[in-house]
Amino acid sequence: MVLSEGLEWSLIKDVKVRKAKQTDASAVNQLLSEWFDWQPESGRLDSIKRAIRTGGLLVANPTVKFVGFIHFVLHEDIIDGGPNSFISAFYVSSRHRGRGVGSQLLRRVIENSLARGAVGVETSTIHRRAKRFYQKNQFKQTFGDIGEVFLELDVTEYLNSHQGKPLGGRVLST
Numbered sequence: 563m564v565l566s567e568g569l570e571w572s573l574i575k576d577v578k579v580r581k582a583k584q585t586d587a588s589a590v591n592q593l594l595s596e597w598f599d600w601q602p603e604s605g606r607l608d609s610i611k612r613a614i615r616t617g618g619l620l621v622a623n624p625t626v627k628f629v630g631f632i633h634f635v636l637h638e639d640i641i642d643g644g645p646n647s648f649i650s651a652f653y654v655s656s657r658h659r660g661r662g663v664g665s666q667l668l669r670r671v672i673e674n675s676l677a678r679g680a681v682g683v684e685t686s687t688i689h690r691r692a693k694r695f696y697q698k699n700q701f702k703q704t705f706g707d708i709g710e711v712f713l714e715l716d717v718t719e720y721l722n723s724h725q726g727k728p729l730g731g732r733v734l735s736t
């Protein structure tokens with residue numbers, strides 16, 4: 563991939579995406595501070611540790627430094643009639659965007675959610691670039707009351723586009 567500045571970048575193929583460990587909490591907190599220019603007075607580190615305990619936080623690190631994370635919550639959705647996964651926070655360091663890190667994180671969340679019986683995966687955003695990224699990954703826009711864009715995974719389209727590719731250690735088939 564060639565960036566507008568003429569720099570040559572390649573996809574990061576050796577990125578390890580895994581469930582976060584308690585020892586990762588400080589690194590995730592640092593990425594959150596990079597993402598937002600503010601920090602709550604207290605509670606963020608404890609919240610990160612709770613998300614790690616529930617298994618809803620994945621991290622990406624190509625070497626020794628974390629370059630991204632994604633947080634999702636599996637919940638019972640009475641509208642959809644089954645468990646639904648909601649992506650509440652998703653960040654890749656600006657130096658590592660466009661190199662496949664976000665795609666790997668998102669795919670792991672989708673695989674994990676579907677393997678746990680989710681009937682859908684949803685998120686919301688106000689950012690155009692994020693919206694395009696999600697739509698490229700089979701998310702469809704729904705409505706939002708305050709200007710935010712809700713995006714819901716088209717599970718059938720996702721499964722069809724990944725036919726024969728591994729899903730959580732098994733091959734997808736319809």
